[in-house]
Amino acid sequence: MTQNINIVFLGDVVGKPGRKIVKDFLTDDFEKVLGLKKEDTFLIANVENASHGFGLTQKNYEDFVGQGFNCLTSGNHIWDKKDIFTYIDEADILLRPFNYPKDTKGIGYKIFEFKEVKIGVINMLGRVFMSPYDSPWETVKTAIEEIKKETSIIFVDFHAEATAEKICFAKYCSDLGVSVVAGTHTHVQTADERIINEQTAFITDVGFCGDYNGVIGMEYETSLHRLTTNLPERFDIAQTNSCVLNGVLAVVSNDGKAKTIKRFCITKNYEEGIK
Ligand SMILES: [Fe+2]
Ligand SMILES: [Fe+2]
Known part of the structure; x- marks a missing residue:
């Protein structure tokens, strides 16, 4: 029997403004925006x-678990809060990119059980304009082969900078039978969502969740100063009380083929401030 599975994916959550709008989206706006129940x-x-723009503290991890997330993915910044090393091996729903060296703490892919189906999620880093990580092309194949032993439904978060690398990687994953490839890392939502090969829902970048008036979630003044002077300066997150949330909804059938992908973007003003 064919069963459709709804997958909602929110782009990089940045600091307190990101955590605030995500929390409100889940409690107040989810059904209104998507016409679906969160459950x-x-x-x-x-x-x-998620934790002040860089990394993820254990407390913030536990808050996401409490909000009902089934899986959390990450990227190059996941190591920025040092306590990650003390809890990542026990963090059941958290993935770090798979293409780090083999003995790196944490895991890069996992199969989750959800409403009597199994969903494999893989987190990968790109290499163009990024650090020289292990080949995502070779490593993703290993993860897909392992997941395919148990399920046809496979979601990939490809955390990468260059649009061409992301499109090419999505086509490659599609040929390997992946259901969804959603890009992250640039924090800017792209308008190119589509189904590739009647198999894979794809978007180059989902966008981010955080302050709406800064520069990809960071303070405008610091960004401007860094770009105009070329001098190093510590980034801080923007907090203008105006927030944006970017995400996608993909519908995948239990044979692993994606049916639809829809992107969404909502903004919210918090005149009383963000607590
Ligand atoms: Fe990011
Ligand atoms: Fe990143």
């Missing part, structure tokens, strides 16, 4: 920037 949805967010 009927496999819920994923990329959380590499």
Whole structure:
């Protein structure tokens, strides 16, 4: 029997403004925006920037678990809060990119059980304009082969900078039978969502969740100063009380083929401030 699975994926959550709008979205706006119940949805967010823009503390990890997320993905910033090393091996729903060296703490892919189906999620880093990580092309194949032994439903968060690398990687994953490839890392939502090969739902970048008036979640003044002077300066997150939330909803059938992908973007003003 064919069963459709709804997968909602929220782009990089940045600091307190990101955590605030995500929390409100889940409690107040989810059904209104998506026409679905949260409980009927496999819920994923990329959380590499969730704790003050850099990394993820254990407390913030536990808050996401409490909000009902089924899986959390990450990226190059996941190591920025040092306590990650003390809890990542016990963090059941958290993935770090798979293409780090083999003995790196944490895991890069996992199979989750959801409403009597199994969903494999893989987190990968790109290499163009990024650090020289292990080949995502070779490593993703290993993860897909392992997951395919148990399920046809496979979601990949490809955390990468270059649009061409992301499109090419999505086509490659599609040929290997992946259901969804959703890009993250640039924090800017792209308008190119589509189904590739009647198999894979794809978007180059989902976008981010955080302050709406800064520069990809960071303070405008610091960004401007860094860019105009070329001098190093510590980034701080923007907090203008105006927030944006970017995500996608993909519908995948239990044979692993994606049916639809829809992107969404909502903004919210918090005149009383963000607590
Ligand atoms: Fe990010
Ligand atoms: Fe990143």
